Amino acid sequence: MPPLNDAALTQIAAEMSRRDFARLLGASIALAGATGCVREPSDRVFPYIHTPAAGAGGELHYATAMTLDGYATGLLVRSVDGRPVKVEGNPSHPASRGASSALHQASLLQLYDPERAHQPLLRGRDITWDATVANFSLTRLRDGAGARGAGLLLLMDPTSSPLTVALLDRLQSALPDATVHFHHATENGSAVAASRAAFGAPLLPQPDFTQAVAVVALGDDPFAVGPWHLRQARDFGERRRAGHPVSLHVAETTPSSTSSLTPHRLAVAPALLANTALALLQTVASRLGSNTVQLAPVSLATDAAAWVDSAATALIAHRGHALVTAGPQQPESVHLVAMALNHLLDNLGTAIQYRASPIREAGAPSHDAATLRDALAGNGIRTVLITATNPAYTLPADVLLAQQLAKVQQSLYLGEYLDETARQTQHFAPRAHYLESWGVERAWDGTESPVQPLLTPMWGGHTVDELLASLLGDQRTGRGLLQALYPTATTDDALREGIVTGSTSPVLTPAFRWGALASLAPAPLPAAGQLTLIFPPGNGVHDGRFAGNAWLQELPDPITKLTWDNALLLAPATAARLAVASMDMVRVARDDQHIDVPVLITPGHADDAGSLALGYGRRGPGILENGIGVDTAPLRTEASPFQLAGVTLTRLNRQHPLALTQEHWSIEQRAGDILKGPPVPVPDSGLYRATPPGHDGFSADQWAMTIDLNLCTGCSACVVACQAENNIPVVGKRGVMNSREMHWIRLGRYLDADPATGGVVSQPMLCQHCENAPCEYVCPVNATVHSDDGLNEMVYNRCVGTRFCSNNCPYKVRRFNWLDYHGEMTPVDELINNPDVTVRARGVMEKCTFCVQRIRGAQERSQLAGDATTGPVVTACQQACPTGAIIFGSLTNPADAVVDSFADPRGFAALAKLNTRPRVHYLARDAAS
């Protein structure tokens, strides 16, 4: 999705001589004058043909669900004049509770992506959908793959959908010998494997952060990663806001959002992490006097031993309300330790519950990449159907999918893009986006969540369910299939609420098989000087499926602040030992495989380890993902897809520039004042007059915001939510390197003075709506002025682009449109724009407006309804924030939470000594948290 195309700009620059440029400049100036004299033709107005049942005009919200890795998250999508323009969390849905992540927000951009596939293809030639599915009818499949389907391989994403499962059952009863395989690109099934060992069944742990007093996360990021993270962050935020104590202990390799909330953080290499977990289990068991755990002693370094001691003390002190979690990419042993600890500490039923996994065949061999490799390597497979998201890219290289696909007689890929996988199959059919689909999916806790479309497929795409039904000769659409699954009344209720009532999986109380712990033994440590690499999912791009999404590519990583790239993250000590610096290219080699990557030194990273994000180095259909970052596939193996021990690093004599945003918008020597400190009394003499500009009393409201730094994990959902709500453009890697990123929220990441601790505080910095706003004094054309309800307003049509305001802003929150970022939008691209917000042109300054369109909209609705006070106003960032760190409201309305939070003793105004009197207050981090 390219509002700005670096390649095209370079081409224009190369082809145009100085003289041509001057000539064009002259002509443009002359013509610019002429356009003012011509009246533009009037707009066309298209009414409906038939009056719609929901009433004409206005806006509607639909409940639907987005599925990632097989688990649904319920969403509410705002639709204006028949086009979806904003995604929000569904407050009724257990996996969302009204929160949404950056991925959910940005999924809207995929819907309007002009690079989505438009056309079914057979060996590159256009073909119809009907002809495609006719080639894969049951009869044809039996001809090609044997009467019982032994030669058929179906490769899918993990699925929890009751509808897909029912169709798979029908397919497997028609073709009983067919192989159905599920591929998970960012997990290796270790959690389910541990659950099978510990409980004899594939169960999923369900942490309840409203109850957890002491939390230990083992290589886990429970507030920013995973299908249940929004709920976990919500619950945690609720508990902390209510003033209940939570102690967090995190042991991890790569610094994460969750660990930024706690001083009890341990950075350890992957092998040591497993040993630390073992030591924690031993310590807790011996202190509790339990003789069920018999393990060989583990020796630890001093810092790890101290962390284990502190974590064990906290866990035992809050026995019954403690919680131990393990990250999805951790080995089976760490998951076993977490499960054993939760049982030892009697946490079941309070801080943790177990439910059956909603995923079909969870933990079975059909989820194991080795099974897939063996099935493909055998000569039995003649027909391959792929509905998994781009497995040719996400599978480790040694599965050899592409090579095997070349050998089969027939292959079909149902995908949203003409990506790496589409190039390997004979048939291709476009897949519908989830906002174009009918279906039903299950959340992490099993809740069935209907998926309903907001528009008919823009490019004629179909869903996986529709494909499976077509293979079976069932011509019903997704809607027909869904209606057949539920009674009509259930369907109507479920579509309105976004959940099927009563469908949540029952809570189980499994008995722990202590014998399972017998397999636990300390992991052998890698030889000195050898690195262990881990491959976490990329921030934003996930497993690569969002690599073509410009909003997510330009979203700075919460910790490293890296955009438009992945890089090998190394601890400062490791980098010093290897004599490499940030942006140096290094060759990472193991056996005969190697890749070349840039280094990024990351304070707080574990020593003797490196992290390299998945999802980059795509060779996709679009200009966006190509050439961005490095593909990890050559190094990864099916046996150990997310961890690689014993790699060697060689420094190459070249550099790769990385677009990092933390040093942008520097506020010089004021960083100490901007972040924390006691509340500063308003000084008598400031830069600006002591009393705010007179409020003439017309307005009943005075808008203000509080941001609780105790709750901000830096997850960046607010940044993308703001981008979606306010039509904020992307600027591309080169733009970011020129400090021209346009995000209205800058998520400042501040590190502890001691880089070894890796202590991080994230602070969202946005327009502070100062009562004595420095920007307003210097604007020569009154383009930025104060409203009587306390907003610092930006009038785009008055702005002439002097940039004086940005220069005079002590918070550096104003963004300038250096180029016509919206100028290249096609009519399809334009559909994503929020109609309530002006699309800014080149040469105009912009900044956070406190979502003034939502404020004025609420005021209009209240007035039309005859209410005396303005209804609740929720800003886009506040609505998305998973932990509820952002509070917004009117200082004159005692019912608004912002009034209390302004009186909080932790509250402070950034750079208060300047006497700008900001309307944004921050609540400082507790030293204890």
Next chain:
Amino acid sequence: MPALFRPTATPRARRALIGAVVVALLVPVALMAWVRTPWARGIHVVVQQPVPFSHPLHAGTLRIDCRFCHSEVEWSAHAGMPPTDRCVTCHTPAWQSTAALAPVRASLVSSAPIPWRRVTQLPQFVYFNHAMHVRNGVGCETCHGNVTRMQTVHQVAPLTMTWCVTCHRNPEPSLRPQAEITATGWSPLTLSAAARRTMLAEYNVHHYTNCSTCHR
């Protein structure tokens, strides 16, 4: 050697210099004056519509209320254009075969909307809410003129910011009671000053002159 300049050269040069200054001053003034003229504002420009719809017939002679067709005006930002099936409500079977209704029939048959042309067009950076005005006492006629006298509807107001802000600063002279909100040929000046003040208080109308009232 003959004289390089004739005797008239000096006064000519003087006149040219003065003329240049005058032109340099007059051009911006003239341009600023021009944009305020009805011609530049597009007032009285005839906009050809796909259907020769007559407001004098429907709103005038037949006395159909504006809100019958522009039905969203009281609760939405947009006044709303009638769906094709609303035309057909009355035009079946009467007048069904007239040539004037051909585009309406075509729209119904082909399920393609009738492409009306906007007459009163605000710039894209201006957010106007019909409901807020109509429900708070600003009548249709105040901005759109008396459409019962326009065979083809044209713009009557200059739609300059001055024009908007004049009323936003002092709304009292433009307010009407709800009973007269869609009336044509009715002037608020027929009310007494006291009655207008009462109405202002009842509507609880404020002076909305924040920039973000219209620019967002």
